Amino acid sequence: MTNIVLFPILIPFFFAIVLLFFKENIIVQRILVSLGLALSLVSSIFLAYIVHTDGIQTVNLGSWAAPYGISMVSDAFSALLVTTTLIVTFFVVIYSFYAIDEGRERNYYYPAILFMITGINGAFTTGDIFNMFVFFEVLLMASYVLIVLGGEKRQLRESIKYMLVNVVSSALFVITVAYLYSIVGTLNMADISVKIAEVDQPGIITVIGILFLIVFGIKGAIFPLYFWLPSAYAAPPIPILTLFGALLTKVGIYSITRTYTLFFVHDVGYTHMWLMGLSLLTIVVGCIGALAYFDLKQIIIYNIVIAVGVILYGVSLMDDFAMAGSVYYIVHDMLIKAALFLLIGIIIFVTGTSNLREISGLMKQYPGLGWVYLIAAFGLAGIPPLSGFIGKLLIVQGSFNAGHWIGAIAVLLSSLVVLLSVIRIFLYAFWGEPKETKPINRMQYKKMMIPTTLLVILSVVYGVGTEWFMPLITDSKDVLLDPSLYIDAVFKE
Amino acid sequence: MELLTAILVGVLFTAAVYLILSRSLLKIILGTGLLSHGAHLLILTMGGLGGESPPVIADGVTDFADPLPQALILTAIVISFGVTAFMLVLSYRLYAVHKTDNMNALRGNDEHD
Numbered sequence: 001m002t003n004i005v006l007f008p009i010l011i012p013f014f015f016a017i018v019l020l021f022f023k024e025n026i027i028v029q030r031i032l033v034s035l036g037l038a039l040s041l042v043s044s045i046f047l048a049y050i051v052h053t054d055g056i057q058t059v060n061l062g063s064w065a066a067p068y069g070i071s072m073v074s075d076a077f078s079a080l081l082v083t084t085t086l087i088v089t090f091f092v093v094i095y096s097f098y099a100i101d102e103g104r105e106r107n108y109y110y111p112a113i114l115f116m117i118t119g120i121n122g123a124f125t126t127g128d129i130f131n132m133f134v135f136f137e138v139l140l141m142a143s144y145v146l147i148v149l150g151g152e153k154r155q156l157r158e159s160i161k162y163m164l165v166n167v168v169s170s171a172l173f174v175i176t177v178a179y180l181y182s183i184v185g186t187l188n189m190a191d192i193s194v195k196i197a198e199v200d201q202p203g204i205i206t207v208i209g210i211l212f213l214i215v216f217g218i219k220g221a222i223f224p225l226y227f228w229l230p231s232a233y234a235a236p237p238i239p240i241l242t243l244f245g246a247l248l249t250k251v252g253i254y255s256i257t258r259t260y261t262l263f264f265v266h267d268v269g270y271t272h273m274w275l276m277g278l279s280l281l282t283i284v285v286g287c288i289g290a291l292a293y294f295d296l297k298q299i300i301i302y303n304i305v306i307a308v309g310v311i312l313y314g315v316s317l318m319d320d321f322a323m324a325g326s327v328y329y330i331v332h333d334m335l336i337k338a339a340l341f342l343l344i345g346i347i348i349f350v351t352g353t354s355n356l357r358e359i360s361g362l363m364k365q366y367p368g369l370g371w372v373y374l375i376a377a378f379g380l381a382g383i384p385p386l387s388g389f390i391g392k393l394l395i396v397q398g399s400f401n402a403g404h405w406i407g408a409i410a411v412l413l414s415s416l417v418v419l420l421s422v423i424r425i426f427l428y429a430f431w432g433e434p435k436e437t438k439p440i441n442r443m444q445y446k447k448m449m450i451p452t453t454l455l456v457i458l459s460v461v462y463g464v465g466t467e468w469f470m471p472l473i474t475d476s477k478d479v480l481l482d483p484s485l486y487i488d489a490v491f492k493e
Numbered sequence: 494m495e496l497l498t499a500i501l502v503g504v505l506f507t508a509a510v511y512l513i514l515s516r517s518l519l520k521i522i523l524g525t526g527l528l529s530h531g532a533h534l535l536i537l538t539m540g541g542l543g544g545e546s547p548p549v550i551a552d553g554v555t556d557f558a559d560p561l562p563q564a565l566i567l568t569a570i571v572i573s574f575g576v577t578a579f580m581l582v583l584s585y586r587l588y589a590v591h592k593t594d595n596m597n598a599l600r601g602n603d604e605h606d
Contacts, residue, residue, distance in 0.1 A: 130565055137572045144579060156587045157599050160518070163580055167525045168513065170576075174532040174569050181562070182539035 004050060005059045005074045007043035008082045009121045012036055016114035026105050033093055033110040040117075041086040048079040052472055056479065056489035058127065066491050067191040073127035073490060076475035077327060081124045081254060084331050087458070088246045088338045089117050091451040095342055096239040098447045099349070104149050104237075112149065113243065116142035123251050127490060129180065130187045132255065133173050136219070140166050143248060146240045147232065158235035165228040169218035176211040183208070190490035193262045193483050201266035209264035209271040213256065213278075220252020222312060223281040226305050230289065233304075234297045238345030241297065245304050246338040250330060253308060257315045257326070261480040268318060276316035280407055282309030283414045290421035296344045296354045296429075299421050300337070303380065306414055307333040313407055314395040322398025324477040328469075329391030332379075332462060336387065339376045339455040340422070343369070346448050347429055350440050356425060361434030368449060370430040376456050377426060379463065381419035387463030388415075498538040505531035518584050518594040522577065529573040533566045 015036030022028045051057055056075045060066060074082075093113060100109060119139025126132045144166075148159040181187065183204060184195035196205055217225045233244055256275070264271045286309055289302030311333065314326030344354075346369055351359045363370045375386070382388030392411060399408035462469065479485045505527050512524030540562030548560035588594055 153590055156590055160587055171528045171532045175535055178536040178539040
């Protein structure tokens with residue numbers, strides 16, 4: 001069972017290929033896609049268990065020894081992210097059964113999602129920098145298809161911009177890998193780390209570090225590279241927006257975290273100062289955006305930007321508490337953002353608009369939706385028993401330990417802004433005089449509520465039962481702060 | 494030799510950036526084409542231009558060109574080919590629906606459209 005590392009990548013890939021043969025048969029597609037995701041979810045939970053009990057798992061493809069072949073490495077951090085990705089995708093796909101129109105389902109909607117999951121899980125698991133580029137392209141190509149699927153005017157307009165930004169950043173990725181290859185002469189990430197330590201980080205390595213920050217910053221939407229995100233994410237339908245918002249930026253964050261804890265750890269004063277400054281500015285612009293809009297989608301989209309800033313700020317501190325906080329927060333954010341986008345989708349479904357000014361008094365008609373939304377909103381802001389609390393607590397604690405009280409205060413203030421922005425949705429949409437809404441299919445509303453509520457419950461469990469998840473988070477933090485654990489695991493054979 | 498190719502790559506990047514910043518969509522796509530050419534040439538250059546013979550095992554040959562960058566370039570070429578094909582079809586659809594290829598006319602200034 002040494003190949004267990006590959007299962008969460010190969011199972012979605014296999015099912016995506018099989019799905020291509022059932023274009024017209026929607027029932028078969030739905031059964032196969034949920035079966036495929038359930039199987040990969042089981043395998044990823046098993047993988048997380050193995051990683052927790054036996055330590056970091058590595059597979060050398062084709063049995064070529066470590067620096068010469070491609071290694072797939074699954075440490076606690078990547079196992080955790082892979083599992084969360086599959087959980088989120090599973091619920092979003094169930095939600096899509098009721099929220100996506102038949103035309104999209106007939107035109108390779110589910111295969112595209114599975115190909116995107118293949119790319120995301122591959123990027124989380126790979127131990128080779130060029131292989132990471134390839135997996136990025138796999139997930140980006142699928143995301144291009146998903147963002148334009150349906151071909152509405154607005155989708156066409158925004159998807160071409162999304163594509164252009166990502167094509168440029170991919171070219172930059174290739175360029176950066178070429179520079180790195182000319183310095184260290186290897187592509188295996190563990191080997192790169194060893195070689196960089198041997199040459200003792202000359203100036204050119206710092207330049208490459210900043211180039212990587214730019215490349216992954218475009219994918220992960222940090223300031224000032226987030227400009228493409230708000231309009232691009234608002235174009236596709238809600239389930240696709242949910243997948244993008246919950247998963248795609250997290251791949252960028254993961255890559256920054258991995259490179260900045262494995263490669264560029266010898267001149268931390270310079271590279272991590274940039275990361276810290278930019279992540280704090282990311283929080284600021286996210287806060288401004290979250291307060292500026294009266295559009296349901298835009299408010300939550302800018303909340304993604306805030307979360308990116310908070311997580312990367314925790315990473316940049318290179319501190320025990322803050323790193324654990326970031327690992328905790330990234331999983332929390334994937335779950336809660338998915339839940340919030342799905343809830344927004346239901347509000348848009350029952351009212352037919354995403355303009356907050358045109359919605360009011362939903363509490364009388366849809367009390368369930370209102371209360372679930374309130375819990376999710378409190379979870380996002382980090383009210384104590386819920387899941388947003390522990391992550392931010394640890395990041396703030398690490399920040400005070402390092403003496404960066406400005407950052408700690410910025411993170412705390414951003415929580416207030418997050419709370420204000422999501423509670424404003426609650427006040428405008430659910431309180432006040434009920435407005436006349438068009439009659440909707442109550443059955444469909446209930447079916448859409450089920451996966452959404454389950455996701456919110458899961459995020460509550462994640463917050464209340466932090467103790468259960470803490471061992472995995474501590475493992476992740478240890479590997480991130482001590483690259484030798486990662487290197488030894490890759491070169492063990 | 495590396496210096497010459499480095500200058501050539503720089504020229505390709507300059508032209509690519511200039512084209513990508515233009516208004517016409519087709520010019521922008523041509524720019525991304527030049528950008529990927531530049532990136533691929535850069536991989537070849539950064540791998541080192543030494544080596545007497547192509548990386549094929551043959552009798553009596555000891556000095557090979559570095560095979561790894563060539564494999565990387567081959568991968569990057571097919572990926573950028575796929576992406577460019579998709580982008581060209583997308584721009585064709587965009588032109589059919591929006592009746593313009595001017596990027597300035599494709600701004601989304603509407604909060605609720």
